[in-house]
Amino acid sequence: MTGAASLPPILLVGCGRMGGALLSGWLEQGLTRAVVVEPHAAAAEALAAQSAGRVRVVPDADSIPAGFAPEAVVLAIKPQEAANTVPHYAALSSGVVTLSIMAGRTIGGLHRLLGEARAVVRAMPNTPAAVRQGFTVACAGEGVTAGQRALCDALLGAVGEVAWVEDEALLDPVTAVSGGGPAYVFLLVELLQRAAEKLGIPPDLARSMARSTVAGSGALLAVSRGEAAELRQAVTSPKGTTERALAVLMAEEAWPALVDRAMAAATDRSRELAE
Numbered sequence: 354m355t356g357a358a359s360l361p362p363i364l365l366v367g368c369g370r371m372g373g374a375l376l377s378g379w380l381e382q383g384l385t386r387a388v389v390v391e392p393h394a395a396a397a398e399a400l401a402a403q404s405a406g407r408v409r410v411v412p413d414a415d416s417i418p419a420g421f422a423p424e425a426v427v428l429a430i431k432p433q434e435a436a437n438t439v440p441h442y443a444a445l446s447s448g449v450v451t452l453s454i455m456a457g458r459t460i461g462g463l464h465r466l467l468g469e470a471r472a473v474v475r476a477m478p479n480t481p482a483a484v485r486q487g488f489t490v491a492c493a494g495e496g497v498t499a500g501q502r503a504l505c506d507a508l509l510g511a512v513g514e515v516a517w518v519e520d521e522a523l524l525d526p527v528t529a530v531s532g533g534g535p536a537y538v539f540l541l542v543e544l545l546q547r548a549a550e551k552l553g554i555p556p557d558l559a560r561s562m563a564r565s566t567v568a569g570s571g572a573l574l575a576v577s578r579g580e581a582a583e584l585r586q587a588v589t590s591p592k593g594t595t596e597r598a599l600a601v602l603m604a605e606e607a608w609p610a611l612v613d614r615a616m617a618a619a620t621d622r623s624r625e626l627a628e
């Protein structure tokens with residue numbers, strides 16, 4: 354990540370959950386100026402209000418102030434909106450880097466919407482970006498310069514860790530595993546809470562237990578140097594209670610098979626969203 358006050362002017366297209374998380378991270382990193390295209394302006398306006406004039410929110414591409422010359426165009430709209438929306442940014446993306454976080458949308462597909470000569474980086478962040486603990490995997494298309502890649506690294510690094518891959522095809526399983534990953538973890542909280550209630554634990558206590566157990570385990574994992582399996586084994590006393598639960602969860606047809614199927618389904622969906 355480059356230092357604070359080094360982020361140049363950025364055009365952000367879409368300021369929902371992920372776009373908003375990115376913008377808020379950039380503001381912390383000393384963003385000089387951004388124009389945000391967002392038709393539902395409330396959240397973007399709230400961020401702009403805290404930006405001391407650094408962020409201007411407009412409803413559509415036609416309202417971008419004349420003369421605004423971003424160094425990166427960041428696409429944070431839904432993949433289904435790409436075909437209608439992205440071509441409006443063909444001119445502004447000329448000579449600068451376009452960073453897309455859209456699930457499934459390929460670098461080749463973006464070239465077809467923007468122009469073949471455009472520099473495109475495709476990336477997949479996740480929602481812990483909102484607390485600067487995101488994990489993003491990025492892939493640079495042909496013609497992206499070292500400086501453009503460094504800028505994208507800084508933009509993504511403002512909200513967490515960044516890893517780069519050469520093979521764009523990896524972005525589909527990445528989308529399944531880390532892009533959607535927080536949802537599976539939150540589902541685990543929901544299921545633990547539900548099971549606790551079924552076993553007679555009062556709802557308020559069940560809720561606190563489930564949330565705190567997952568959040569605390571994540572915090573422990575974050576500071577541990579060892580493998581997750583070692584942390585699991587540290588909980589699992591021989592002939593104890595956890596061992597019984599894990600025998601159910603780790604049966605081949607249980608979590609191992611279910612997680613494989615779920616990740617394959619999400620990977621397939623990412624591939625379907627391509628173009």
Ligand SMILES: NC(=O)C1=CN([C@@H]2O[C@H](COP(=O)(O)OP(=O)(O)OC[C@H]3O[C@@H](n4cnc5c(N)ncnc54)[C@H](O)[C@@H]3O)[C@@H](O)[C@H]2O)C=CC1
Pocket residue numbers: 366367368369370371372390391392393413429430431432434438454455456477478479480532533
């Ligand atoms: N939510 C997540 O966990 C992740 C989402 N993504 C990707 O990020 C992108 C955005 O997802 P979210 O932030 O979750 O969706 P969202 O629905 O919260 O945000 C999308 C935003 O785009 C705005 N928008 C719609 N049409 C527009 C247009 N023509 N011009 C400008 N803005 C427009 C919407 O008003 C909305 O605020 C998607 O492509 C998704 O695949 C990537 C990683 C994780």
Ligand SMILES: O=C(O)[C@@H]1CCC=N1
Pocket residue numbers: 456528532533
């Ligand atoms: O569900 C989705 O399509 C997006 C991509 C990863 C997380 N949310």
